[in-house]
Amino acid sequence: MQNYNIFSLARNALTGHKNWQRAWRSPPLKPAYDVVVIGAGGHGLATAYYLAKEYGVTNVAVLERGWLGGGNIARNTITIRSNYMRDESIPFYVKSVAMYEALTKELNFNMMHSKRTMVDVVQTYPKMRELRRRQLTMDIYGSTYEQISEAELRRRIPALTGGGPNARLPVIGGMVHTDAGVNRHDAVAWGYARGADELGVEIHQQTAVESLLRGADGAIEGVQTSRGVVRAKKVAVAVSGHTTTLTETAGLKLPLRTMNLTAFVSEPVKPLVDVIVNCPDSGFYFSQSDKGEMVIGGAPDMGQSFRRDIKQHVFEDTVTAMLSLFPSFKKLKLMRQWGGHLDIAHDASPIMSKTDVEGLFVTAGWWGGYKAIPAGGLTLAHLITTGQPHKLMAPFTLDRFRHLDFVMEAGTTTAR
């Protein structure tokens, strides 16, 4: 694999950037593989990469119906953090955040990782109590969370001029999560794709999986794609909001609902805020991109839906809440808005699991799943190869629905 560094950059600059190698191949589709991974988003590509790198399984095809990295990984607000609520969740996200911090070096691809801290703006005492409880649990697992006063909160976020004592919801204080950061979503997809390809994994774009195929014994035996049948004894479904539409073709019903989550972005402005701001009582969050744009996310639209745009009332609710705390933002011009569809389980925790169909694996229920890509890929690769859940993912298998052993997680960003 061609190394990206100052010397290769200089060399290629001198030759007009015409001699860069392709980052990944486009090989012909074979009739069979050891493992088929469906979906070239973050989780699918990371799973393929770790299958090859950590477990030596290289006869792997990643099948993507569009272009790689064009799904929710391209639509998210790139917040990476580990301030979750449950004992089961926190170690998983601590691991994932640590893996993200090392990813630029590991993949020789600049992730533009910026560990810039998340600050929660708290407006109600129940929320403050809940976050303090999170803090105590997080302490045990080595994740950072610290309470700050209202004065300190306003010092850290000068643009926070609303929410005064006469406001409907006055600001009462904040929490600081220094482990949080942002990075570049394209780089995550492209870096994992390049790394996996280098290790022998094949990535097939424009190859939609239409259905899962089961043999006479009920076990998985491959997939029907838009380019013909591809056989494999192990198939991993990593298609984010589309999980149920595929698993139902194998007669498998999963406890998931698909909903729409949206974001929008402003024109670039001068540096205004250097942390990720999360307002859980009001239901919005934002950070400023390296280009200066405000990247703003709101609460989900609670209706079940596969839409990928933004509903007007969700947009208006988010903007209204934001202007009540950041009134100066009313001058900001918005440039783009978009949505993605994500699936969520009843307990708001992910599902990484084998299924009742022998050889069929799922990684789904990723509501805030961007931050989970490295650890999600690593642990799913472990499960596919060994047949046993990795200890970090053991609480998140489908067994929890059989035994009513839910991991009720309130740690999603704007969850109220």
Ligand SMILES: Cc1cc2nc3c(=O)[nH]c(=O)nc-3n(C[C@H](O)[C@H](O)[C@H](O)COP(=O)(O)OP(=O)(O)OC[C@H]3O[C@@H](n4cnc5c(N)ncnc54)[C@H](O)[C@@H]3O)c2cc1C
């Ligand atoms: C607006 C918004 C903001 C978000 N913000 C954050 C955040 O700040 N932090 C965070 O941690 N998470 C966030 N998320 C969630 C995060 O984006 C997702 O949880 C994560 O990207 C899902 O995993 P993925 O990358 O594998 O999914 P995707 O990128 O969606 O990958 C799935 C792939 O499967 C492909 N596919 C689907 N069906 C088929 C088929 N039949 N055959 C072949 N391929 C198929 C799709 O084309 C897609 O490329 C946000 C999501 C949205 C929508």
